[in-house]
Amino acid sequence: xxxxxxxxxxxxxxxxxDPFFGPAQGLHGATLVVEATWRRRELDAHGVVVDIGAxxxxxxxxxxxLRYANLDEHPxxxxxxxxxxxxxxxxxxxxxERVRADPDADLDGLGVVxxxxxxAWVTYDLDLRA
Numbered sequence: 001x002x003x004x005x006x007x008x009x010x011x012x013x014x015x016x017x018d019p020f021f022g023p024a025q026g027l028h029g030a031t032l033v034v035e036a037t038w039r040r041r042e043l044d045a046h047g048v049v050v051d052i053g054a055x056x057x058x059x060x061x062x063x064x065x066l067r068y069a070n071l072d073e074h075p076x077x078x079x080x081x082x083x084x085x086x087x088x089x090x091x092x093x094x095x096x097e098r099v100r101a102d103p104d105a106d107l108d109g110l111g112v113v114x115x116x117x118x119x120a121w122v123t124y125d126l127d128l129r130a
Contacts, residue, residue, distance in 0.1 A: 001108065004049035005037040006056045010063045014071035014082040027072070032087060032114050034063060036095055039109040050107070062094040088114040088124035096126055 015027045036059045038050045066074070071082035076090055092112040099105045107128050115121040 001039050001041055002043060002049045003037045003039045003111070004052065004055055005035050006052065006059055007033060007035045008056070008059050008063055009033045010066045011068055012066055012071050012082075012087075013069070014077075016081055016083065018081070027070075030116060032084070032116065034059065034087075034091055035113040035115075036091065037111040037113075038099075038107055039111065040107050044106065050105070058095060058098055059091075062091055062098075084114050084116055084122045085124070088112045088122045092124045092126050096128060099128060 009031055011029065011031050013027060013029050016024045018025065036055065038055055040049050043049065065076075066087075071077045071087075074082070077086065080086060089112075091114070092110050095110050095112070099107050099110065109128050110126045112124045113121050114124075
């Protein structure tokens with residue numbers, strides 16, 4: 001399986017109002033580094049997984065509505081906590097919508113990594129063939 005990964009970052013504000021999260025219960029800011037990996041079993045006719053520029057643009061466009069946003073007020077997180085895991089799933093599903101809308105995209109999977117800091121990150125993988 002081949003993979004192409006691009007990265008971007010997003011600055012957000014949010015709170016995690018549950019005693020489980022300790023000091024993160026209150027409103028705070030976070031800079032999240034987001035990596036997205038497109039996967040395919042075989043390379044396309046151009047010998048690539050996807051075009052790096054197109055992948056970078058897609059990730060940037062998916063992240064744009066989150067940039068400098070308070071996720072507590074963001075409609076995509078209404079009724080749920082905006083944990084790092086929830087952000088990773090949100091990004092992966094938004095990218096998957098784009099893949100499924102492209103008749104030329106013949107991808108097998110997507111993976112998203114969201115890093116809160118260098119020592120802690122979350123992964124979320126989608127099988128696009130399922």
